[in-house]
Structure formats: structure tokens, C-alpha cells
Amino acid sequence: GNSVTQMEGPVTLSEEAFLTINCTYTATGYPSLFWYVQYPGEGLQLLLKATKADDKGSNKGFEATYRKETTSFHLEKGSVQVSDSAVYFCALSDRGTSYGKLTFGQGTILTVHP
Amino acid sequence: DAGITQSPRHKVTETGTPVTLRCHQTENHRYMYWYRQDPGHGLRLIHYSYGVKDTDKGEVSDGYSVSRSKTEDFLLTLESATSSQTSVYFCAIGGGLAGQETQYFGPGTRLLVL
Numbered sequence: 001g002n003s004v005t006q007m008e009g010p011v012t013l014s015e016e017a018f019l020t021i022n023c024t025y026t027a028t029g030y031p032s033l034f035w036y037v038q039y040p041g042e043g044l045q046l047l048l049k050a051t052k053a054d055d056k057g058s059n060k061g062f063e064a065t066y067r068k069e070t071t072s073f074h075l076e077k078g079s080v081q082v083s084d085s086a087v088y089f090c091a092l093s094d095r096g097t098s099y100g101k102l103t104f105g106q107g108t109i110l111t112v113h114p
Numbered sequence: 115d116a117g118i119t120q121s122p123r124h125k126v127t128e129t130g131t132p133v134t135l136r137c138h139q140t141e142n143h144r145y146m147y148w149y150r151q152d153p154g155h156g157l158r159l160i161h162y163s164y165g166v167k168d169t170d171k172g173e174v175s176d177g178y179s180v181s182r183s184k185t186e187d188f189l190l191t192l193e194s195a196t197s198s199q200t201s202v203y204f205c206a207i208g209g210g211l212a213g214q215e216t217q218y219f220g221p222g223t224r225l226l227v228l
Contacts, residue, residue, distance in 0.1 A: 100209020104156035
């Protein structure tokens with residue numbers, strides 16, 4: 001079956017530090033990959049996505065590249081801000097007749113201090 | 115923001131009672147999903163719908179049923195609530211058959227089963 005593994009958290013950084021959150025996946029087919037973010041007390045919202053190998057998704061200074069050879073989709077940001085404090089989820093959706101069902105990683109809590 | 119509302123937003127109930135959660139969308143989207151969020155598990159799919167009266171089970175469907183009698187509403191019922199169903203429940207729309215489309219999440223319902 002499908003699975004997503006994220007690096008263990010929580011992650012605590014100082015403002016302007018470099019961020020990496022690792023994500024690896026196992027999929028039976030050819031998945032689309034997503035990063036969602038959840039701010040305190042809110043639902044999830046899409047941060048970025050990639051639908052084929054070597055695609056790079058980017059948004060709000062965050063980037064992730066779909067690496068089929070290493071089955072990875074690591075999230076990076078060059079300089080984090082306090083407002084980036086949130087929970088980050090890596091997810092995949094398998095192709096074919098998956099009806100868009102998402103498989104999520106366990107989430108990584110990010111706290112950024114001034 | 116995608117037009118998705120969930121009701122109620124918070125609920126406290128007792129073990130053994132039935133509970134129904136409602137998801138309402140104004141986007142006329144075909145695909146709808148119910149997930150639960152628990153610490154250490156990320157989000158897990160309970161049930162999903164690919165059209166009016168078309169529903170199927172997800173990863174953690176035991177103890178839950180759903181109904182979709184019209185496009186805009188997707189109901190999740192806990193037939194006899196148990197403490198293990200204490201969780202935050204999220205509805206989502208989007209996804210699509212090939213899973214490449216973004217899913218948009220509602221604000222969530224926090225359920226406590228005593």
C-alpha cells in the first residue's frame with residue numbers, strides 16, 4: 001500500500017534560519033505529491049504540489065522537488081519567519097482510480113522564534 | 115477560500131450515542147472526503163464520495179457511515195460513539211479521479227466522546 005514518512009519533530013528554529021523537512025514515500029503507482037500546512041486552530045491548506053518526476057513545487061519561499069529515484073519530496077525554505085510556525089504535512093495521491101484519496105505523513109510541528 | 119463549512123464546530127457527546135457531522139460546499143465539486151486527525155497519525159481517510167449517492171470506505175471506516183443525497187452535502191455519522199472516536203474531523207473537496215487536483219479542507223469539527 002501507500003505510505004508517507006516525515007522526519008520526526010518538533011522542529012525549533014530561529015528566525016532567518018534554513019529549514020528542511022524530510023519526506024519519503026512508498027506508492028504502488030505514480031503519485032502526485034503535496035505539502036499542506038496547518039496554522040493553529042485552522043484547517044489544512046495547500047502549500048505546494050508536484051505531479052511528475054523532477055517537478056519543483058514552490059510557494060511563499062518554500063520549495064520541494066519530486067525525486068522519483070529517491071522517492072522523496074523534501075520541503076525547504078531559505079529563511080524562515082515567525083509566521084511560518086505551523087504543522088506541515090506531506091501527502092501523496094496515487095493515480096489511476098484513486099479518486100484523489102490522500103495518504104498523509106504524521107506531520108511535523110515547526111516553531112520559529114524571533 | 116473554497117466554500118466549505120462544517121457543523122458543528124465543536125461537540126461533546128457520551129459513549130453510545132449517535133453523532134452526525136455535516137459538511138457543506140458551495141463549489142459544486144464532485145469529490146468529497148472525510149478525514150480524522152490524531153496526534154502521531156497525521157490525517158487518515160474515513161470515507162469519500164465521488165458523486166451523489168456514490169461513496170466508498172477509506173482507511174479507518176469502522177464505526178462510521180456516510181451519506182450524500184445532494185452534491186453540496188456530505189454527512190458523517192458515528193453510529194454509536196466510542197472514546198476512540200474522539201478526534202478532529204476534517205471534510206475536504208477536490209482531488210479528482212487522477213488525484214492531481216488540490217484538495218480544499220474545511221475548518222474542522224472537534225469531537226469529544228466521554
